[in-house]
Amino acid sequence: xxxxxxxxxxxxxxxxxxxxxxxxxxxxxxxxxxxxxxxxxxxxxxxxxxxxxxxxxxxxxxxxxxxxxxxxxxxxxxxxxxxxxxxxxxxxxxxxxxxxxxxxxxxxxxxxxxxxxxxxxxxxxxxxxxxxxxxxxxxxxxxxxxxxxxxxxxxxxxxxxxxxxxxxxxxxxxxxxxxxxxxxxxxxxxxxxxxxxxxxxxxxxxxxxxxxxxxxxxxxxxxxxxxxxxxxxxxxxxxxxxxxxxxxxxxxxxxxxxxxxxxxxxxxxxxxxxxxxxxxxxxxxxxxxxxxxxxxxxxxxxxxxxxxxxxxxxxxxxxxxxxxxxxx
Amino acid sequence: xxxxxxxxxxxxxxxxxxxxxxxxxxxxxxxxxxxxxxxxxxxxxxxxxxxxxxxxxxxxxxxxxxxxxxxxxxxxxxxxxxxxxxxxxxxxxxxxxxxxxxxxxxxxxxxxxxxxxxxxxxxxxxxxxxxxxxxxxxxxxxxxxxxxxxxxxxxxxxxxxxxxxxxxxxxxxxxxxxxxxxxxxxxxxxxxxxxxxxxxxxxxxxxxxxxxxxxxxxxxxxxxxxxxxxxxxxxxxxxxxxxxxxxxxxxxxxxxxxxxxxxxxxx
Numbered sequence: 118x119x120x121x122x123x124x125x126x127x128x129x130x131x132x133x134x135x136x137x138x139x140x141x142x143x144x145x146x147x148x149x150x151x152x153x154x155x156x157x158x159x160x161x162x163x164x165x166x167x168x169x170x171x172x173x174x175x176x177x178x179x180x181x182x183x184x185x186x187x188x189x190x191x192x193x194x195x196x197x198x199x200x201x202x203x204x205x206x207x208x209x210x211x212x213x214x215x216x217x218x219x220x221x222x223x224x225x226x227x228x229x230x231x232x233x234x235x236x237x238x239x240x241x242x243x244x245x246x247x248x249x250x251x252x253x254x255x256x257x258x259x260x261x262x263x264x265x266x267x268x269x270x271x272x273x274x275x276x277x278x279x280x281x282x283x284x285x286x287x288x289x290x291x292x293x294x295x296x297x298x299x300x301x302x303x304x305x306x307x308x309x310x311x312x313x314x315x316x317x318x319x320x321x322x323x324x325x326x327x328x329x330x331x332x333x334x335x336x337x338x339x340x341x342x343x344x345x346x347x348x349x350x351x352x353x354x355x356x357x358x359x360x361x362x363x364x365x366x367x368x369x370x371x372x373x374x375x376x377x378x379x380x381x382x383x384x385x386x387x388x389x390x391x392x393x394x395x396x397x398x399x400x401x402x403x404x405x406x407x408x409x410x411x412x413x414x415x416x417x418x419x420x421x422x423x424x425x426x427x428x429x430x431x432x433x434x435x436x437x438x439x440x441x442x443x444x445x
Numbered sequence: 446x447x448x449x450x451x452x453x454x455x456x457x458x459x460x461x462x463x464x465x466x467x468x469x470x471x472x473x474x475x476x477x478x479x480x481x482x483x484x485x486x487x488x489x490x491x492x493x494x495x496x497x498x499x500x501x502x503x504x505x506x507x508x509x510x511x512x513x514x515x516x517x518x519x520x521x522x523x524x525x526x527x528x529x530x531x532x533x534x535x536x537x538x539x540x541x542x543x544x545x546x547x548x549x550x551x552x553x554x555x556x557x558x559x560x561x562x563x564x565x566x567x568x569x570x571x572x573x574x575x576x577x578x579x580x581x582x583x584x585x586x587x588x589x590x591x592x593x594x595x596x597x598x599x600x601x602x603x604x605x606x607x608x609x610x611x612x613x614x615x616x617x618x619x620x621x622x623x624x625x626x627x628x629x630x631x632x633x634x635x636x637x638x639x640x641x642x643x644x645x646x647x648x649x650x651x652x653x654x655x656x657x658x659x660x661x662x663x664x665x666x667x668x669x670x671x672x673x674x675x676x677x678x679x680x681x682x683x684x685x686x687x688x689x690x691x692x693x694x695x696x697x698x699x700x701x702x703x704x705x706x707x708x709x710x711x712x
Binding site: 188189206209211213230234243244 | 458540
């Protein structure tokens with residue numbers, strides 16, 4: 118039994134179907150049809166205390182829905198969830214005391230209050246002792262430089278500052294488990310790095326179990342040994358990061374803008390997309406170097422501009438489909 | 446005890462927050478005064494050339510309107526219906542549900558903070574001046590004051606429970622314009638906020654008597670101007686107490702259903 122256990126978890130939403138036209142609108146007053154949308158389907162995993170797990174997948178894959186069920190604000194349609202021995206939606210308030218949550222897209226702080234007052238309010242909310250509060254505030258302030266914006270109302274903080282405030286707020290009550298939903302979204306390189314360092318420190322020094330959803334592969338590479346990959350509500354992969362990286366991390370995409378539209382014949386690379394003069398070529402960097410590929414292309418056509426891309430999670434997932442990888 | 450401290454902290458923070466939006470308090474007070482004059486003149490016109498109507502003098506009627514506007518000014522500082530709708534629509538309700546407290550209680554205590562600020566800085570000064578300037582009826586004994594205050598608090602809690610219950614329907618409907626209209630219509634007619642129930646036709650008065658709304662403004666207003674005394678007063682306040690219990694039980698039931706029902710929008 119892990120600190121988090123998820124067994125055959127499913128969540129369906131019912132969405133009212135919009136009927137077309139005026140007549141449809143009138144009809145829908147009396148009779149409504151619903152479409153069932155499955156956000157999470159038969160998901161199972163177990164996470165041990167102290168682990169840091171990347172929970173990833175493309176937009177709409179069901180990541181946030183899973184997190185919401187783990188925090189107790191959504192009720193599962195089927196299956197079981199236990200977090201620290203509790204069933205989250207049944208004992209929501211009790212569960213709230215053992216978890217910390219950060220949503221990158223949404224602040225949990227009170228908009229109108231100066232940042233420091235939000236912290237003081239949380240101190241009361243979680244009945245945090247003076248000593249514990251002091252200790253945590255000192256640590257967080259030192260790493261996250263919260264003192265730069267103590268007196269600023271939350272609504273006036275920059276995104277980077279707000280995220281720093283939010284993650285500090287989520288850890289004030291020393292939760293055993295931390296849920297991070299896209300904690301680095303929209304942050305600049307420096308802020309991202311600071312955030313990652315902080316998360317890592319909290320995991321290593323305090324032994325906090327972390328579940329992290331992200332679109333940024335660098336977050337995962339930097340922080341997680343294990344990742345759970347989901348798409349269309351189903352677990353596609355659960356395991357070490359290295360396996361995925363070995364398999365897919367070597368692929369690169371070369372994007373070239375040619376002077377005029379030309380049929381390219383290249384060896385060791387695959388034309389995956391073509392829009393007029395712009396071509397996308399995927400290649401494996403162990404089989405061919407970028408330089409060799411560019412040389413091949415430049416023989417056939419004049420290159421006006423080019424760029425190299427590392428694969429993003431979305432494209433890794435797409436690739437997994439194409440190549441039919443189903444590593445258990 | 447620790448729980449109470451937690452909720453009181455929300456009152457304190459709401460009080461501070463109100464102070465940051467002083468202009469809001471002044472504009473609300475301004476519209477409150479406009480309505481006060483409007484209703485004052487309407488009743489003045491209706492009473493012109495008449496002495497007592499239904500045994501109520503113009504002086505009593507005017508006092509009724511003034512105290513009613515005062516209570517409405519207090520009530521206006523907290524709007525649980527709008528707040529819950531906004532939170533459900535934006536999905537911020539998720540944040541509230543992830544906290545180790547009870548949302549309806551915390552929201553009530555936040556409103557206490559808003560009301561305290563609004564009452565102390567705007568409503569109280571204005572109405573002290575009004576009652577001093579005009580020849581209006583005020584309670585003549587300490588016990589009448591105490592009964593009025595108690596009844597006003599009961600009335601506030603009834604409105605809070607009913608209004609939040611209506612607001613919670615957002616969880617099922619998402620668009621609640623119609624529900625809002627029903628609530629605001631019912632409260633403006635049946636609560637006696639502008640027309641005292643004693644002017645209602647008999648059948649409407651009977652209907653109003655069996656609804657929770659009359660306990661919100663009509664009962665405290667009537668106690669204030671001395672229209673409700675003795676046995677009838679005791680009965681009316683007992684009725685308020687019963688309605689508070691009933692509306693609170695309904696609120697808790699709807700809330701527990703809503704909490705299970707929750708579908709967070711977006712995010």
